[in-house]
Amino acid sequence: MNIGFIGLGIMGKPMAKNLLKAGYSLIVYDVMPAPLAELVQAGATAGKSPKDVASKSELIITMLPNSPHVKAAVLGADGVIEGATPGSILVDMSSIAPLASREMAAALAPKGIEMLDAPVSGGEPKAIDGTLSVMVGGKEDAFAKVKDVLAKMAGSVVLCGDIGAGNVTKLANQIIVALNIAAMSEAFVLATKVGVDPERVFNAIKGGLAGSTVLNAKAPMVLEGNYKPGFRIELHIKDLQNALDTAHENGVPIPLTSQVMEIMQALKVDGKQKEDHGGLIQFYEKLAGVKVRKGQAS
Ligand code: NAD
Secondary structure, eight states, X not given: OEEEEEOOSTTHHHHHHHHHHTTOEEEEEOSSHXXXXXXXXXXXXXXSSHHHHHHTXXXXXXXXXXHHHHHHHHXXXXXXXXXXXXXXXXXXXXXXXXXXXXXXXXHHGGGTOEEEEOOEESHHHHHHHTOEEEEEESOHHHHHHHHHHHHXXXXXXXEEESTTXXXXXXXXXXXXXXXXXXXXXXXHHHHHXXXXXXXXXXXXXXXXXXXXXXXXXXHHHHHTTOOOOXXXXXXXXXXXXXXXXXXHXXXXXXXXXXXXXXXXXXXXXXXXXTSBGGGGHHHHHHHHTOOOOTTOOO
């Protein structure tokens, strides 16, 4: 199967490399030349545009920042829609607004192009390991055709419902992750200010009910003061905005999400939007006047 891959950033680059390792022939595209050259070095062919990539692929995968970027690459000038042949399948693995997925699928359908939305969870480490969690929306028959390819990048691939359901699931995921990071931040700042080593707090609680994948991933980084992304605060702001919009359009108040959104907005004003979302703890550190570091409290 010829696969096109568009968007070679923190996530797309290792995902595309895993498809090459699995033996698929890949044609790739990014607006930035550096990651494109790196993938060519790894064995891929460089495409000239999303249209060019789509014209040479039965399956086209996109991994781009947000809805406007995906819409530009899919429906814009020299976009996927201009090159893709009837019977081909577009799998958008970006995390975007569910409504945007539905709009694109509707625009592609008359051309005989099927679309699935298939955002991922797991971040850069799991993209490198090929153990991402993929949440998919779309038709069963299209899903059946691409499931084996997605499995080469993933530890789990689950069909959640019709088109848009993948991104609804991803919004649920992002709400849970954001609120977990905020809870961890409040707890560690409290422990530190009261004089208890936050690393010991982490070691004591990680096997109990408060333990979580989020805690295991973010606590070690935070205890080192390491906010290198990973997942940038600006991307989490994008996800929470999509969550708030989708919630309000559907009559669902989500008060805790809006609070964490405001914390992230404050960090953005502070110039920290390019840092990892674990850096959210800096908001609480500033409020309480302490720095959370391992071995620091008595
Ligand atoms: P990124 O910013 O590192 O990469 C995006 C890439 O898309 C860049 O290389 C950029 O040059 C390219 N791009 C932008 N517009 C383009 C266009 N029109 N045509 C071609 N290329 C274009 O972002 P990322 O961290 O790889 O995230 C990608 C998606 O995956 C986002 O939706 C993000 O929310 C989601 N995601 C990220 C993580 C993470 O930990 N980084 C985890 C899960 C999901």
